[in-house]
Amino acid sequence: MTRHIPALGRLTPARIGALACTAVLSASSLAVLYHVVDVVGDLRVFWVVLVGSLCLAALAQAVRPRYALAVGVALLGVGLGAYVVTAPESYARSLTLAGVVDDAVALLTGYSVLRMVNVLVWALAMVPAPAFLTWYFALRERYAPAVGVAGLALGFFVLTGDSTGTATLVGALAAAGAVGLGTLDAHGATRRQVETLGVALALMAVAPVVVTVAPGGSGVTFSAADTAPTTSLTSAEERIGLGGAIDLSSDVQFVVEADRPGYWRVATYDRYTGSGWVRTGEGGTLARPEGASERITQTVTAKRPLSAMPAIAEPVAVEGVDYRVTSGGTPVPTDVLTANESYRVISERLRAGQRALRSDGTDYPATIEQRYLQVPDTTGARVAALADNVTADATTPSEKARAIERWLETTKNYSLAAPAANDHLVRSFLLDTETGYCVHYASAMVVMLRSEGVPARFVTGYTRGERTSLGTWTVRGVDSHAWVEVYDPEAGWVRFDPTPASERVEAEQAALANTSDGASGTTGASSDSTTSTSSTTAATSTTATTTTTATTTTTATANATPITTVGGTSGASGPTLPDPRPLLLWTVVAVGVIAVGRRLGLFERGYRALWVRWLPDGDPERVVAGAHDRLLYVLARRHRPRESGETVRAYLDAIDAPEPARRLASIHERARYRNEVDTTDAADARRALRAVRDENARP
Incomplete structure (x- = not known):
């Protein structure tokens, strides 16, 4: 069959x-x-x-x-x-x-x-x-x-x-x-069964919120922006979320004894998601740059728990702690570094700095092109068109990198209170908001370079910090930073920093002056240090933290992040469509509320309460008929409903109805059977209904 x-x-x-x-x-x-x-x-x-x-x-x-x-x-x-x-x-x-x-x-x-x-x-x-x-x-x-x-x-x-x-x-x-x-x-x-299901679904939707607001709860809220789990800018985790206003800390993170200072690199990221960065792949090796380099030895001492190993690029040897190497070529401790724990790093730094990119080679390895030219499809053609316009007079990778770096430095406004992006961070920063800090600048430069066919990656870490003695640099939370590395086939990764230095230092030290740390006399950052940082979006700080993976939780507790997320504001300049997921949740809740209301008769009662209060108007017959219907409803609520086949007179006698009720019933009989009512009768019917209604309202 x-x-x-x-x-x-x-x-x-x-x-x-x-x-x-x-x-x-x-x-x-x-x-x-x-x-x-x-x-x-x-x-x-x-x-x-x-x-x-x-x-x-x-x-x-x-x-x-x-x-x-x-x-x-x-x-x-x-x-x-x-x-x-x-x-x-x-x-x-x-x-x-x-x-x-x-x-x-x-x-x-x-x-x-x-x-x-x-x-x-x-x-x-x-x-x-x-x-x-x-x-x-x-x-x-x-x-x-x-x-x-x-x-x-x-x-x-x-x-x-x-x-x-x-x-x-x-x-x-x-x-x-x-x-x-x-x-x-x-x-x-049946309708009642469907309503019962609606109530059950609404309870399922509301339960996590109840857990969230309860003491010690950790449920899911109806946040409008629910992004991937995020971590600190200065941790070495594989994912990092971006955007939103930030708070800075002047707490010392680590102290470095070194031949020469530099940018202390923590992590590199290759895949841009629109709202953050991801490091793809597993495992890597410590390797020297392709171009001529100088050797720098550093001894780093943690002053608070750290899950990262800051070092000048490119580290080639590490001593003192157990570590692994990420796919981006940076060392990460096997266990969280404790306060006063030290390690020694030997790095090979490009001698030529940005000049190393002047070789202008474009014979990129296939693995580099596949990994470092990616841009999300929904970033949009307007960002690519902007990059084309900025680099219109540039013909080589080095010229394009410098053109984009100068354009970002001179056209965008630096602010630690930059609004959170409603959508893609780079698209919002380049086309809408006009303000940002280091992660906005660095992310924008990477995406613009990639749209021009130049491999680039997003890098996080710290600037040199404050020189506190000969050969010693003290690095604080305010020195956390993000920058760009551009690939050159003959030199390797070359550092660029599109964030405007003077505005950055001024804004961050002003922010520190308003904090208790700044007022305590702790120096924030030296004049030659950069002090920018990142945070998650405002919605992520309330929602995604409840859904992060175990590695994110470990970072939050062990890394003692020097940056505190604070509420961000909308980053788009125009109207945006709401996120459909919380709308669906609220729809489920609304359906449940409606189902409960119908099951309990709340809507019928509410309607009837208004209906009784609203006295009819119009021709006398309509007024009397409406007043009579309302009279029977009021009496049924007060005493009992009229039984089938029971006349109105018998019903009024049975419940011992008051005189105004009997008078209104008499007027209704004349209107129905003899059609003998006028405006005076209509007014009398109104008064009678009002008297019965008010009497019924008394305890």
Whole structure:
């Protein structure tokens, strides 16, 4: 016997609701893949793959579920095969069963997919199978397996840390709604059952907020901007969020004894997400620059717990502590450095500085181009056009770098109170806000250079700090900074700093003067030091902190970050569309409130209370009829409703109604049976109703 396939045209309200909930759940996981493709690829490809998968799901409705499941598995297998084939050669050579297991465990324990080197192919490979199976089952009204497939996809991104708290909550509500409405539809839903489901979903949405506001709670709020987990600018974590106003600290972070001072580099980042930076890949080596260099020896002593190892670029040897090397070539301690713990670093610094870029070579290695020319697709053509305009007279990479550096220094305003970006940090800074600090300047320069085909990366760390004795530099929180490194095939990474130095130092020292640290007499920063820093967006500081991974939490407690996030303001100059996820949550809450109100009769009572207060107007017959209806309602609330077949006179006698009620009933009888009423009778009916209503209101 052939299984009955539900007709697509049979759309009941409950089924429409179940399909809508399925769409929301599916979108909660697909949104992560959409963001990944936006960051590293072309969104048009994403839409082609997604639409193709949905069309295949519709066409496969005549296929039995086991065959559809085989198609889904095949789609996943083909995608993963494409990922392996297109992966870097080094990954393919090291591909073993143990390695695959290790990678899977890493992803399921907080390793963001954005850190994957070949993430574009992986993201596109992950779209077809979940989308196809989810909608194959949903269109067949099999909502449990549809929710199971989409829920597994969302759960995976929850474990990797790429799904935000709000998106996860929305997905969970949608999953419950899809199964609940689908079940009600299959058994003939009644209005009261649908209302009960609405109440349950609203309670699910409100519960995390109750946990959040309760003492010691840590739930998810309805924040409008729920970004990826963020860390301190001066930690060595793999992800960093940007934007928002900041507070500075003059606390000493570390002391350096060195041959010569420099910028103390902490971390490098290659992948720009629009709201932050990510360092892709795992493991690297300490390597000297390609060009002529000078050796600098540094002994760094931590003055508070540090999860990073500041050093002049490029470090080539480290002694004194156990460490690992990031994919960006910077050392990171295996364990958090404790106060007064020291390490020794030998660095090879380019002798020529920015002049090293004058070779103007453009024969970039393929690995450099693949990693350091990425710009999110949604950054927009206006940013690329601006970069073209700024570098119109430049023909070489060095000329372009200097042109962009000068343009940013001279046209943008430096401010520690820069507003948080509503959307892409760089796009907002370049096209809308006009104000920012080091992370805005550095991020903008990297993106503009990349749009011009020049490899560049975002770098964080500290400027030289204050010279406190011969060969000793004291570095404080106010010295934290961000800058740019531009790649040259013959020299390696060359440092550029587009943040205006004089305005930066003046603004930051003014900020310190207004703090208790500054008033205590602690020197903030020397005149030749830069003192800018970063923070998370205002929304991230309230929402994403509840959903950060374990590594982020460790940083917050162990790194003793010298920067404190404070509330940011809107960064866009024009109106922006609200984030749909909190709107969906509030919609669920509103539906629940309405359902509760209907179940308790609150809306009917509210309407009736206003209805009784509003006395009818118009011709006498209409006034008398309206007053009589209201009279019976008031008496029913006060005593009991009139029974079926019971006359008005008998009813009034039974409840011992007052004289005004009897008078109004008499007027209504004359109006109904003899049509003998005039404006005087209408006025008398009003007075009688008012008297009964007021009497009924007394205790």
